Amino acid sequence: MNTDASIHVESVTVDFPIYNANMRSIKNQFIYHGTGGRVGRGAGNRLTVRALDDVSVSLEHGDRVGIVGHNGAGKTTLLRVMAGVYEPVRGHVWRHGRTASLLNVSLGIDDVATGYENIMTRGLLLGLAPEEVEERTAEIAEFTELGDYLAMPAHTYSSGMRFRLGFAVCTCFEPEILLMDEWLSVGDRHFVEKARQRLEEFVERAGILVLASQNANLLKRVCTKGVLLDAGKVKATGPIGEVLESD
Amino acid sequence: MTEVASTPRLSQAALALFDLVEGARVTHLWGRLGWQDIRRRYRRSTLGPFWITISMGMLVGVLGTLYGGLFKVQATNYVPYLTLGFVIWTLVNGLITDGCTAFVGASNIIQQARLPLSVHVYRVVWRNLIIFFHNTLIFVVVAVVFSVWPGWTGLLAIPGMVLLCLNGVWVGMLLGAFAARFRDVPPIIASIVRIAFFVTPIIWMPELLPNRAVVPMNLNPFFHVLEVVRAPLLGEVPGAVSWLAMIGMTLFGVVLTFVVYIRYRWRIAYWV
Numbered sequence: 261m262n263t264d265a266s267i268h269v270e271s272v273t274v275d276f277p278i279y280n281a282n283m284r285s286i287k288n289q290f291i292y293h294g295t296g297g298r299v300g301r302g303a304g305n306r307l308t309v310r311a312l313d314d315v316s317v318s319l320e321h322g323d324r325v326g327i328v329g330h331n332g333a334g335k336t337t338l339l340r341v342m343a344g345v346y347e348p349v350r351g352h353v354w355r356h357g358r359t360a361s362l363l364n365v366s367l368g369i370d371d372v373a374t375g376y377e378n379i380m381t382r383g384l385l386l387g388l389a390p391e392e393v394e395e396r397t398a399e400i401a402e403f404t405e406l407g408d409y410l411a412m413p414a415h416t417y418s419s420g421m422r423f424r425l426g427f428a429v430c431t432c433f434e435p436e437i438l439l440m441d442e443w444l445s446v447g448d449r450h451f452v453e454k455a456r457q458r459l460e461e462f463v464e465r466a467g468i469l470v471l472a473s474q475n476a477n478l479l480k481r482v483c484t485k486g487v488l489l490d491a492g493k494v495k496a497t498g499p500i501g502e503v504l505e506s507d
Numbered sequence: 508m509t510e511v512a513s514t515p516r517l518s519q520a521a522l523a524l525f526d527l528v529e530g531a532r533v534t535h536l537w538g539r540l541g542w543q544d545i546r547r548r549y550r551r552s553t554l555g556p557f558w559i560t561i562s563m564g565m566l567v568g569v570l571g572t573l574y575g576g577l578f579k580v581q582a583t584n585y586v587p588y589l590t591l592g593f594v595i596w597t598l599v600n601g602l603i604t605d606g607c608t609a610f611v612g613a614s615n616i617i618q619q620a621r622l623p624l625s626v627h628v629y630r631v632v633w634r635n636l637i638i639f640f641h642n643t644l645i646f647v648v649v650a651v652v653f654s655v656w657p658g659w660t661g662l663l664a665i666p667g668m669v670l671l672c673l674n675g676v677w678v679g680m681l682l683g684a685f686a687a688r689f690r691d692v693p694p695i696i697a698s699i700v701r702i703a704f705f706v707t708p709i710i711w712m713p714e715l716l717p718n719r720a721v722v723p724m725n726l727n728p729f730f731h732v733l734e735v736v737r738a739p740l741l742g743e744v745p746g747a748v749s750w751l752a753m754i755g756m757t758l759f760g761v762v763l764t765f766v767v768y769i770r771y772r773w774r775i776a777y778w779v
Contacts, residue, residue, distance in 0.1 A: 277777060279688075344621035347773040359621075367619045370543055372550040381543065384536045385620050413550075 265357030265436035265468050267319040267342055272351030274312040274337055274492075311337040312348070313492040319468050319485075321357075321436075326483035326500050327472040328507055333489040335472035339363060339439050342470060357436030357468065360386055362426060364441075369422055375410030376401070382429045396432045403428040403458075405451070420448055427455055436467045442474070456482070476504050523768045530625030537626050541633035559641040567593060567645060574710055583653050585712070590649045591737045592709035594642040598671070599732055601635035603700050606679030607686040607693040614779035624775055628679035632672060646740070657742040667735030667745070670753040674732070677760040684771055687778040703729050728756060 312334050319325055327335045340346045341353055343361040367385060369378050379400055383393030401410055404424040409417065417425070431438065438459075459482060463469055473479055479486070479500055486503030488496040496506045530537075549555040570593075571586040578585070606628070610617065613627040649655070657664075686692040707729040724730050731752040738745040 279778075340618065343619075345618055346776055361619065361621075364615065364619045367615065370547060372547050373543065377543075381539060384533075384539060385616060385622065387620075387622075390535045 265321045266354070267317070267356070267437065267468060267470075268352075268354040269315060269317040269338070269341065270352045270354075272312055272315045272341055272348040272353060273310065274334075274341060274346055275308040275310050275349050278307040278309055310492050312341065314351070315489075315492070315494050316351075317487055317494065317497070319470070321468060322463075323485055324463050324469045324483045325471065325485045325487060326479035326503070327470065327487050327489060328479065328503055329489035329495075332491075334492040335489055336363065336441055337492075338487075338489065339441055339470060339472055342437075343439050355437065358433070359437040359439065360430045360433070360435035361439040362430045362441070363439065367426065369414050369425070371415040372413050374413055375404075375406055375417075375425060378414055378425060379410075379429055382426065383433075386430065386433070388433055392433065400428045400432050403432070403454075420451070424451055431458055431462065434462070434465070434467075437470070438462060438467060439470045441472045479504065519769045519772070523765060523772050526623040526768070526772060527625045527765075530623035530629055533623070533626060536622075537630040537633055540626075540630045541637060544630070544634045545637050556637070556641055559638050560644050563593065563597070563642045564645045564648070567649065570710065578711065578715055580712070580715070587646070587649050587653055587655045587741060588712060588737070589710060590646050591740055592733060594639065594646055595671075595733050595736050596704060596707070596709050597642055598635055598639040598675075599729065600700055600704070601638060602632060602675035603678055603682065604693070604697055605631045605635060606675070606682045607696055609679045609683035610687045610775055610779050611683075617776050617779050624772060625676075625680065628676055628683060631679050631683075632675045635675070636672070655741065657740050660739050660742050660744055663739035663744065664736050667739060667753075670757055671732055671736060673757050674753070674760060677757075677764040681760070681764045681767060684767065684775055684778075687775055688771075703727075707733060709733065725752070728752065731756075 315334070315338065317325075317338075327338060329335050337346065339361065340363065341348055342355065343359060343363065344353070344355065345361075347353075367382060370381060373381065376397065379397055380390070380393050383396075384390065404410070404421075406417075406421060406424060409421065414422070414425075459469065463482075469482070471479065471483060483500045486496070486498065486500040487494060488503045488507055496503050545556050549558060552558060554561065567586070567590045571582065571589050574589070575582050575585045609628045609631045610624065613630075616622065617624065617627070682692065682696060686696075707727055708724070713724055725748050731749040734745045734749040735753050738749075
């Protein structure tokens with residue numbers, strides 16, 4: 261196993277194009293070109309929202325980083341940039357290490373498929389080979405404590421049960437980098453404790469954990485470093501306690 | 508194993524190529540997702556995906572009788588022709604219309620996990636191939652009933668299918684990206700495909716046209732798409748024009764799509 265996971269985010273800027281119903285239509289683009297810009301004026305000056313503005317973050321192995329910030333500060337976008345989902349408009353991202361992202365609990369969960377089938381699908385979506393998922397299925401099943409429910413279709417699951425499934429699969433293959441968004445908001449207390457233990461084990465193996473959350477207590481317990489985002493900019497970095505206070 | 512999650516624009520071509528190749532490599536992923544789509548549609552139904560076969564059988568049975576009488580053609584010739592036409596058209600239609608939703612329909616996956624985007628297109632192609640193979644069972648029945656045996660010529664349908672699928676891939680890539688950016692692409696495409704169905708010889712035979720020059724068949728790309736698979740299975744060799752047209756379309760489409768993909772691949776995650 262590679263021990264030196266790292267993520268380097270270098271002067272990354274992410275703009276979201278905003279296409280309202282008007283702008284997303286060919287008709288408007290056409291009208292715009294046909295009329296020299298008088299009728300479809302909106303099509304020319306495209307509206308964008310700057311989600312991340314010149315953000316630089318360097319994470320080395322062993323870092324447990326909490327991303328803090330108000331709603332809309334760019335936390336999820338930063339996680340997605342780290343996960344490689346969004347390629348930035350400007351700037352670069354280097355990521356080294358096997359990555360698992362738990363950004364959405366219900367990723368790839370098919371309501372009509374059983375828990376077992378969903379374990380396989382989700383594992384494949386995370387980049388595992390089918391044999392790797394099979395090897396780990398028993399362990400994943402045990403960790404979820406869902407028992408017979410795993411043979412039932414996923415539409416019978418509560419959101420907490422879905423979280424158990426998602427979390428168990430994401431963390432089963434010992435990722436070197438784990439990216440999580442607002443985790444544990446739906447797990448029950450028993451499972452949250454169990455999940456926390458697993459995360460701690462993970463962190464001890466010197467991976468990188470990046471966690472976006474509003475929960476200051478949780479961040480203080482799990483993380484060592486903090487990154488404070490405000491309106492897409494990095495406002496503060498440092499030990500988690502200080503960062504939380506500067507918010 | 509440093510993975511560069513984003514790089515300067517210079518290497519976009521390499522990234523686009525990697526996306527296509529790596530996507531094709533993870534057969535187990537799109538294979539599974541494609542099957543999942545089919546099973547989701549038929550979960551809890553007793554016959555499951557064989558409903559595809561049955562509804563195709565009913566369609567061909569009714570239309571074969573009706574139009575066979577209308578056009579005054581021999582059922583022995585007409586029904587196998589109509590069956591194959593429908594079966595192949597269903598595939599073509601599915602590849603094009605589902606291709607439009609290849610990326611938009613997978614937005615939750617695209618926004619959560621870093622996967623080659625081409626996976627979603629291969630999934631659509633595979634899903635439609637599964638439907639296609641269910642439908643071909645009807646042709647087998649029809650072929651037995653009307654004792655159609657294409658002989659060795661039938662093997663020409665294999666290169667025909669390969670060309671058809673390659674076109675399905677680039678069409679899915681291109682329309683998928685285009686439809687993610689412009690949301691009224693799917694309805695436009697749907698209406699074009701609907702018209703194409705009537706213009707293309709599927710329920711009618713070119714020989715039935717009173718004046719064959721009226722409709723220049725060779726200008727209709729869909730004619731060639733059908734011809735390279737249908738003709739061999741009926742024991743005829745497709746014309747050289749059809750092969751050339753198919754190869755030309757494939758090359759043109761792949762190059763065009765690749766150029767578009769180099770430029771816009773990284774934007775797709777923002778559009779869906």
